[in-house]
Structure formats: C-alpha cells, structure tokens
Amino acid sequence: xxxxxxxxxxxxKDISKIYGLKGVKVNALKNINxxxxxxxxxxxxGPSGAGKTTLLSIMGLLLHPTEGTIKFGDxxxxxDSKQSELTKIRRNSIGFIFQTFNLIKSLNVLENLxxxxxxxxxxxxxxxxRCISMLELLNMGQRLKHKPKHLSGGEMQRVSIARALINEPxxxxxxxxxxxxxxxxxxxxxxxxxxxxxxxGTTILCATHDKRLEFCADRIIHIExxxxxx
Amino acid sequence: xxxxTLKDLINDKKKFILVCLGLxxxxxxxxxGVGMLNGTLxxxxxxxxxxSADAWITQExxxxxxxxxxxxxxxxxxxxxxxxxxxxxxxxxxxxxxxVDHGNDFTTLQMVxxxxxxxxxxxxxxxxxxxxxxxxxxxxxxxxxxKNSLPGVKIDDEIVINGVNIRVIGFCRNNKFFIxxxxxMSLETxxxxxxxxxxxxxxxxxxxxxxxxxxxxxxxxxxxIENVDIxxxxxISANTRDYMLYESGAGIGVGIMVVMGLFVSLxxxxxxxxxxxxxxxxxFGTLKAVGASKSFLYKMLMGQxxxxxxxxxxxxxxxxxxxxxxxxxxxxxxxxxxxYLIIVFYCISLLVGIFAILIxxxxxxxxxxxxxxxx
Numbered sequence: 001x002x003x004x005x006x007x008x009x010x011x012x013k014d015i016s017k018i019y020g021l022k023g024v025k026v027n028a029l030k031n032i033n034x035x036x037x038x039x040x041x042x043x044x045x046g047p048s049g050a051g052k053t054t055l056l057s058i059m060g061l062l063l064h065p066t067e068g069t070i071k072f073g074d075x076x077x078x079x080d081s082k083q084s085e086l087t088k089i090r091r092n093s094i095g096f097i098f099q100t101f102n103l104i105k106s107l108n109v110l111e112n113l114x115x116x117x118x119x120x121x122x123x124x125x126x127x128x129x130r131c132i133s134m135l136e137l138l139n140m141g142q143r144l145k146h147k148p149k150h151l152s153g154g155e156m157q158r159v160s161i162a163r164a165l166i167n168e169p170x171x172x173x174x175x176x177x178x179x180x181x182x183x184x185x186x187x188x189x190x191x192x193x194x195x196x197x198x199x200x201g202t203t204i205l206c207a208t209h210d211k212r213l214e215f216c217a218d219r220i221i222h223i224e225x226x227x228x229x230x
Numbered sequence: 231x232x233x234x235t236l237k238d239l240i241n242d243k244k245k246f247i248l249v250c251l252g253l254x255x256x257x258x259x260x261x262x263g264v265g266m267l268n269g270t271l272x273x274x275x276x277x278x279x280x281x282s283a284d285a286w287i288t289q290e291x292x293x294x295x296x297x298x299x300x301x302x303x304x305x306x307x308x309x310x311x312x313x314x315x316x317x318x319x320x321x322x323x324x325x326x327x328x329x330v331d332h333g334n335d336f337t338t339l340q341m342v343x344x345x346x347x348x349x350x351x352x353x354x355x356x357x358x359x360x361x362x363x364x365x366x367x368x369x370x371x372x373x374x375x376x377k378n379s380l381p382g383v384k385i386d387d388e389i390v391i392n393g394v395n396i397r398v399i400g401f402c403r404n405n406k407f408f409i410x411x412x413x414x415m416s417l418e419t420x421x422x423x424x425x426x427x428x429x430x431x432x433x434x435x436x437x438x439x440x441x442x443x444x445x446x447x448x449x450x451x452x453x454x455i456e457n458v459d460i461x462x463x464x465x466i467s468a469n470t471r472d473y474m475l476y477e478s479g480a481g482i483g484v485g486i487m488v489v490m491g492l493f494v495s496l497x498x499x500x501x502x503x504x505x506x507x508x509x510x511x512x513x514f515g516t517l518k519a520v521g522a523s524k525s526f527l528y529k530m531l532m533g534q535x536x537x538x539x540x541x542x543x544x545x546x547x548x549x550x551x552x553x554x555x556x557x558x559x560x561x562x563x564x565x566x567x568x569x570y571l572i573i574v575f576y577c578i579s580l581l582v583g584i585f586a587i588l589i590x591x592x593x594x595x596x597x598x599x600x601x602x603x604x605x
Contacts (some may be wrong), residue, residue, distance in 0.1 A: 053603045062600045064521060084523075090520020098602055102516040107234065115234055128403045141560035163520075175603045 009170045009203050010036040010059065014138050015068035017054050017226075028054040030226045032068070036171060039201040041193050041216050043208060046223035052207040053175060055223065059205060060094055060173045061086040075171075077148040091120055095164030095202075099176035101156040103148040109159050110136060110144040134162045138192065139181070154185030161192055165202070173207040178213060235533035238510075245502075249541050250499045257546030257579060258483075258553070260491035264571055265554055267475075267484040269564025274474045275408045277325060277342065278467045281351040283434035285448055286466045290457045294469040295325060295432075296478075301458060308455055317443040321350050322430035324420040327410065330379065331390040337379040339391065340410040343420025343430075350434045353414045359385060359400010364416045371400040375562040388489025394423050409562050433458075492582050495540035499586035500537055507531075507590045511597055518599035529595050535583040543576050 017029040026193060029051050036059075044052050057063035059070065061077060068078045072089055073205065090096075103112050113131035117124045135141055138158040148156055157177060164172050173194075178186035194216040196202050214220060222229040240246050262576065278286070278295055287309060292299035301309075310320050324343030329336040344351055345461055346364045353361060370391070376383055388395045390415060405412040422426065437443040445462050452460060475481035507514065517527065547567070556563030 039498075056598050057603055060519070062603070087518075087521055087523060090519065094521075096519055096602065098516070101513075102512060102602055104234070104238075104513055104516070111234075111237065116520065118234070119517070119520060181533060215358045 007036050007038045007075070008035045011071040012059060012065075013069050013071070014056060015055075015065045015070070017058060017063070018066045026129075028226050029058070029065070032226075032228055034059075034221070034228065035050060035228045036203045036205060038170075038217040039197050039205060041197045041204045041206065042219045042224055043206050043213060044221050045208065045211075045216040049211075051226040052223055053077065053170055054226075056173050056205065056207045058095065059171075061090050071193060089100055092167065093166070093170050095169040095172040097157070097160050097164050097172060097174035097177045099179035101148070101153075101160045101180075103156060103163075105148055108145050108147050109140060109151070112148070112159060113163055113166050120167050131162075131166060134166055135159070138162050152185075153180050154182070157181060157185070157189055158192070161189070161196075165196065165200075168200070169202065171203045171205065174204065174208075176208050177206060178208065178210045178212070182210060186210060186212050189213075232589060235530050236537065238506075238530070239534045239537060239584050243400065249498060249538060250545070251288045252494055252541035253538060253544040255331060256451065256491045256494035256498065257543055258491075258549050259494070259574075260488050260579070261546055261550040261567060262554065262565065263396065263484040263491065264575060265550060265565040265567040266563065267481065267556075268568070268571060269566035270408055270480055271471050271474055272566055273564050274404075275467045275470050276353070276407070277323075278463060280354050281323075281348045281434060281463070283321075284437045284463060285414050285435040285445055286461050286464070287433035287435060287452070288431075288459050289466075290459055292431045293459050293461060294376055294466060294473045295531065296470055296473055298326065299309060299431045300426070301430050301433060303455060304324065305455070306430060306433060309433055309458065312451055312455060314446075314451075317441045318448070319349065319436040321345050321348055321381035321434045321436075322417055323351060323419060323434050324424065324426065326420075326424055328392045328413075328423070330376070330413075331393065334381050335379075339376075340407055340412050341391065341416045341420050341423065342405075342412050342414045343424075344414065346416050350436055353402045353405055353412070355403040357401050357403050357407065359398075361400070361414075364414065364419075365397040365415070366397075366399070367422075368394065368396050368419055369399045370396045370413040370415045370419070371402060372398055372413045374403050375406055375411040376413075377564060378560065392423050396423075406562060406564075408564065411562065413601065479574040492578065495539075495579060496582050496586045499583045500589065501539065502538070503531060503535065503587045503590040504593065506534075507593045507597075512601065514597045515599050515601040518597060519602045524595070527553045528591060531587050531591060531594065532584060535587050536580065537575050539579050540581045543579055547572060 011031060012034050015032040017028055019026045019028055032055060044055065046052050058065050064079045067080060072093065077086065104115060107168060110131055113134065117127040134143065135144060138161060140155060140158050140162065143151065143155060177183060178189055181189065190213045193204050197204055274296060289299040289301055301571060306322060313320065324341065326341050328339050328341050330339050346362060357374065361371060362369060363369060380389060383389065383398060384400055385400060387398050398418055435448060449460050552565065557563055558565050
C-alpha cells in the first residue's frame with residue numbers, strides 16, 4: 001500500500017515515447033502517469049519489449065520523452081530540456097544500478113566509489129571514509145582493493161549498489177539488478193533494497209523480470225505494450 | 231583521491247609501454263632533425279658570429295658565407311684605397327672548402343686563412359699550440375675532429391691539404407661546419423694552396439670607435455666599386471642561415487623529417503585513443519549516465535594524451551642527447567638542442583596530441599548514456 005503521507009519525489013505526467021526506426025514509428029510508451037514517493041520500493045514488471053527500459057531511461061533523465069513532463073523536486077523536464085541540466089540532476093540526485101554492473105575495470109572497489117566524488121564535484125572531505133563505511137555496510141569491507149575482475153557477480157552488484165548510494169541520491173533506478181545473479185544473491189539484493197528504502201528514505205524503482213524480488217516491493221507496476229496495467 | 235586518467239592509461243601496461251615506445255621513437259625523429267638543423271645553422275654562421283667585424287664585403291651576388299666568394303687582389307686594393315683608414319680597419323679572410331688526402335681516401339675540410347695578428351677573427355677554443363706559429367708558412371691549426379679521419383694526428387705531423395704538405399701546429403675545438411673541420415692558416419698559406427694570388431674570399435670591415443662610421447657610409451664610399459656587395463654582420467649571418475634553410479635543401483630535408491615524426495605521433499595517438507574509446511564505450515556510457523560532465527571526460531582524455539606525450543617527450547629528449555652525443559662524436563655531425571627548442575617542440579607535440587584526439591572526443595560525445603541499459 002502506498003503511504004499517501006509520504007512526499008512525492010518524482011512524478012511523470014502523460015509521458016509518451018515514439019521511436020522512428022527506418023520510417024516506421026514505434027510507440028514505446030503511451031501516455032504514462034506515475035509518481036514515486038519517498039522511501040518506497042517500486043518494481044516494474046512486464047515482458048520483453050513492453051517498455052520497461054524506455055520508462056526507466058526517461059525517469060533516469062537519460063532519454064527525452066516525445067511528449068509529457070517529468071517533475072523532479074521542483075524542476076520540470078520535458079522533450080526540450082537541456083542535456084547539461086539532465087546531467088546535473090543525474091549526478092546529484094539519481095543513482096543507477098545496472099544488470100551488467102558497469103564498474104570501471106581499471107579501478108578497484110574503493111576507487112570505483114571514490115570516482116563518484118570526482119564526478120559530483122562536491123565536498124570531498126571525509127569521502128574516502130564514507131566510501132569505506134558504505135562498502136562495509138554492504139559486506140564488501142574486505143574487498144576494497146580488489147578489481148572488478150576478481151569479484152563474483154553478487155559482489156560486483158553490491159559495489160554497484162554502493163556506488164549508486166554514495167552520493168545519497170533521492171532516487172535509485174535499477175535495471176534487472178538480479179539478472180546476472182543466482183537466487184541467493186538475488187535475494188540479498190532485494191533485502192538491501194528494502195533496507196535502503198526504510199533506513200535512508202531512498203526511493204527505488206526497479207525494472208525486472210525476476211519475481212523473486214517481489215518480496216521487497218511496496219508497489220508492483222505492470223507494463224505491457226507501452227502502457228501501465230495497474 | 232582516485233586518478234582515473236592515470237589508472238585507465240596504465241591499466242593495460244603492455245599497451246601503454248608499446249605506445250610510449252612508438253611515441254618516443256617519433257619524438258626522437260623530430261628532435262634529432264631539429265637538433266641537426268639547429269646545429270648546422272649554428273655552425274654555418276660560427277665564422278661570422280665569432281668575428282668582431284661590423285661589415286662583410288663579398289664578391290657580387292655571393293652574399294653569404296657559404297657561397298664561394300672570390301675578390302681579386304686588385305679589387306681588394308680598390309676597396310681599401312677607397313676607404314679612409316681613420317674610419318675603418320679592413321682585413322682579408324679566406325674561407326674555402328678543400329680536401330685532406332689520407333692515403334686511399336679524402337675528407338672535406340674548410341680552410342680559414344687569416345691575418346695571424348688579426349683583430350677581427352681568430353680560432354676559438356684553442357686547446358693546444360700557439361696561433362702566432364701560423365706565421366710560419368705551410369702550417370695549420372686544426373680542429374680536433376680531424377682525429378676522426380686522421381687517427382693519431384698530433385702537433386708537428388704533416389697532413390696533405392689540396393695536395394700540399396701542411397704541418398700541424400695546434401688544435402682547437404668546435405671549429406667546424408657540419409662534417410667539414412676547420413684548418414686555420416695564415417692568409418698567405420691559404421692563398422698559395424688555393425691559387426688565389428693576392429685575392430681573398432671576403433673583406434672584413436671594422437668601424438673605428440669614435441669615428442661614427444656606419445654601413446650606409448661604407449656603401450657610399452664604395453659606391454664606385456663594381457663586383458662587390460656589402461653586408462652588415464647581421465645581414466650576412468641571416469643570409470647564411472636562410473641559404474642553409476631554404477636553398478641548400480637541408481632545411482627542407484630536416485623539415486620533412488620533423489613533419490614525418492609529428493605525423494607518426496599523430497597517428498599513434500589517434501589510433502590509441504580512438505581504439506581506447508571504442509573498447510571502453512560501455513564505461514564512457516556509464517560515466518555519462520552517472521553524471522560525468524563533458525569537461526570531466528575531455529579532461530580525462532586530454533590528461534591521458536598529455537601524460538603520454540610528456541613521458542615520451544622526456545624519453546625522446548634523453549635519447550636524442552645520448553644518440554646525438556654519440557653520433558656527433560664519431561661523425562662530427564652537429565646535433566644541438568637548447569631549452570628553447572625543447573620547450574617549443576614540446577608544445578607543438580602536445581598540440582599534435584590534442585589534435586589527434588579530436589575524433590576520439592567526437593566519438594565520446596556521440597556515446598549515448600542510454601547504452602547502459604542495453605545489456
């Protein structure tokens with residue numbers, strides 16, 4: 001159940017996305033309306049090609065919608081928003097978790113997190129300590145100096161979660177976060193999502209096929225043929 | 231704090247070393263060419279720069295020190311008779327090429343015939359012997375580099391210059407032009423060896439202090455004299471350098487060598503950085519997705535090029551000095567670099583590097599961060 005007392009952190013209105021592929025127009029999203037509240041875990045489920053990734057991309061400000069608006073805090077974005085403005089919001093307010101982890105191979109675990117300090121251009125005082133604490137919280141304290149190639153899938157995904165969390169974003173977007181993990185590690189990731197949302201008030205929007213993650217969701221949204229089902 | 235620029239660059243150590251080696255070789259080519267041209271230009275004008283003459287009189291249309299100038303004895307007399315001795319001091323200088331016969335082979339040399347008590351030009355860096363001994367006919371004070379073609383040659387030995395036996399009375403150092411060492415001798419000895427009669431190659435003119443004499447007055451006083459040209463020291467030095475740079479082919483040859491070196495650097499940087507961006511497209515996409523600005527990515531790429539070029543440039547400079555020193559020692563070929571040239575060509579190399587990554591930067595610009603969701 002949605003706690004209506006919680007603040008809305010992100011709201012999309014009448015979002016449509018049309019791709020033009022070799023002269024053929026594909027309606028990837030049709031008139032989508034969705035609000036994300038503070039501290040909730042929302043799971044988007046749907047078959048391949050339903051529009052999950054497109055929705056996640058638009059809500060992650062990686063893709064301009066064809067129509068509609070995205071309200072993030074007090075700022076409204078639409079099809080004409082400047083890329084630099086979107087980049088700034090992504091840098092400071094959105095964390096990403098990817099199916100393939102996307103860690104920087106030349107950096108070790110700790111450096112992958114420290115890199116976010118350089119990118120965020122914020123106050124770096126005590127950043128290293130914060131990175132270490134975050135990694136310890138995700139049981140990666142013993143692997144700080146390991147490079148990604150020396151980590152298991154579950155460990156890489158935990159580093160990926162730590163990276164998404166380190167700048168304390170309001171929203172975390174996760175795309176098939178358990179897609180490359182076994183069931184035990186998949187469950188652990190779900191537990192982390194619940195914990196992060198409850199303890200930090202971070203909103204998590206997760207696109208997945210994985211029904212094992214349903215246990216951690218406050219809301220499950222189904223998408224099919226570019227439209228939300230409920 | 232983490233340095234992604236450096237970590238990413240040295241992550242593949244074998245590739246990093248190979249790229250540095252390639253760049254070092256191309257920079258060696260560049261600096262070697264620049265050093266050789268600079269050395270040649272310096273040596274081409276050393277006879278001018280080491281003289282205290284204010285003006286040089288040459289045969290007509292022979293306006294640099296490297297052209298074969300000849301002023302006959304009569305013409306010399308006409309010139310000196312047209313000038314007031316209260317205003318100027320005039321000396322003859324013979325500066326002509328020749329050959330040293332050492333058995334089965336010949337090597338080139340440059341004969342410098344001077345008034346032994348000259349006020350305007352003397353051998354510099356004399357390491358042994360007495361210049362006044364040149365007053366003895368058929369003697370020469372020669373550059374140490376003669377020891378490459380005449381191993382073991384020492385004072386009082388006789389060498390054969392243009393078929394004439396000449397006794398060595400001393401040695402000097404760095405008195406040479408390119409691969410031709412200087413043999414200093416009296417004016418009279420040089421005139422005999424070169425069948426010049428009482429003539430000379432150049433007339434050196436020194437304005438007497440307090441006379442207020444200058445180049446324009448010199449030209450006015452010699453207005454009636456035909457078949458000679460008059461130059462200030464600066465002019466003839468510039469003419470000689472220009473001749474080496476533009477007419478002799480040395481400038482073009484070395485210029486091509488330098489451009490080739492820079493072009494190879496450009497290609498190496500282009501291929502390295504472009505393939506790097508291609509291989510790491512998902513990483514660049516991730517950096518963009520998590521909020522890395524364009525300037526962050528540009529700085530990273532430029533930082534990598536800067537590091538590559540700087541490291542390679544340092545190695546290239548050291549190698550140029552080591553190889554240059556060795557080659558100069560065994561061939562007398564001049565390779566001279568100075569701080570100014572090193573800095574100028576470092577800046578040029580950096581610009582070439584930055585130019586070479588423009589396409590890689592364009593490629594990074596085109597990477598759509600949405601690829602992070604396309605596993």
